[in-house]
Amino acid sequence: xxxxxxxxxxxxxxxxxxxxxxxxxxxxxxxxxxxxxxxxxxxxxxxxxx
Amino acid sequence: xxxxxxxxxxxxxxxxxxxxxxxxxxxxxxxxxxxxxxxxxxxxxxxxxxxxxxxxxxxxxxxxxxxxxxxxxxxxxxxxxxxxxxxxxxxxxxxxxxxxxxxxxxxxxxxxxxxxxxxxxxxxxxxxxxxxxxxxxxxxxxxxxxxxxxxxxxxxxxxxxxxxxxxxxxx
Numbered sequence: 001x002x003x004x005x006x007x008x009x010x011x012x013x014x015x016x017x018x019x020x021x022x023x024x025x026x027x028x029x030x031x032x033x034x035x036x037x038x039x040x041x042x043x044x045x046x047x048x049x050x
Numbered sequence: 051x052x053x054x055x056x057x058x059x060x061x062x063x064x065x066x067x068x069x070x071x072x073x074x075x076x077x078x079x080x081x082x083x084x085x086x087x088x089x090x091x092x093x094x095x096x097x098x099x100x101x102x103x104x105x106x107x108x109x110x111x112x113x114x115x116x117x118x119x120x121x122x123x124x125x126x127x128x129x130x131x132x133x134x135x136x137x138x139x140x141x142x143x144x145x146x147x148x149x150x151x152x153x154x155x156x157x158x159x160x161x162x163x164x165x166x167x168x169x170x171x172x173x174x175x176x177x178x179x180x181x182x183x184x185x186x187x188x189x190x191x192x193x194x195x196x197x198x199x200x201x202x203x204x205x206x207x208x209x210x211x212x213x214x215x216x217x218x219x220x221x
Contacts, residue, residue: 003154004109010152011118018148019113020124020141027106028154038194041102 001030052076064207073185095205129153129164158182 003019004026011017025031031042052062068086069079089095098104110120121141128140129151138147153160161174168175 001106001109003152004106004113006152006154007118008109008113008116011113011116015150017113017118018146019118019120020126020139020146021120021122022125024122025106026110026120026122027103030102030106032101032103033192036194039101040192040194042192043102043190 001028003028071188073188090205097204126153126155126164128166129160131165131167131170134170 003021007017007019021028029043033040033042052066056062056065065084065087066076066079069076069083071086072079072083074080114120124141126139126141127143129136130138130140130145130147136151138145139151140146153164155164158179161171162176162179165171
């Protein structure tokens with residue numbers, strides 16, 4: 001989301017921005033799982049340096 | 051610290067447990083995380099229709115509407131540098147040059163794997179990164195449940211005082 005936020009702001013400022021995303025969908029850690037008719041939000045279950 | 055301003059333990063918990071989201075004790079957490087209870091109290095906690103991922107999809111849509119381009123399935127192998135400056139990236143082995151590069155990958159991964167030149171990592175050497183300790187974030191359960199629960203609001207928090215604070219958040 002940090003990448004998309006930066007991309008939107010810079011594109012809006014007039015920069016020519018291209019985003020390279022490893023996955024096939026946007027959002028990074030903010031992911032979504034659909035299974036058995038239910039939808040689960042996957043949040044920032046990431047680690048951070050102390 | 052908080053106890054010197056607020057004698058009430060429930061209030062202390064309510065305003066201090068948020069650092070546990072990043073696996074850090076409220077006693078050691080950076081004051082930056084006061085932003086979270088501040089936002090909760092001043093603006094409330096909301097649920098986006100379709101789930102949080104709708105936010106990501108909508109931001110990607112906005113970016114593209116502004117004329118930006120997103121390359122999916124595009125794995126960045128390296129951040130390319132020359133003369134102590136970033137000059138571009140390598141994507142699936144193809145070199146792409148740019149005036150500026152903004153990297154939003156996880157920092158330890160990016161600095162050790164994407165930057166090749168040891169001299170450009172500054173104080174974040176591979177050795178230093180390897181020695182750093184990681185904290186655990188939340189223990190999260192995803193439950194698929196039947197029915198509706200009107201008595202539970204979005205982001206309902208149940209605090210229990212044992213020897214440590216144990217917050218439970220319902221989304």
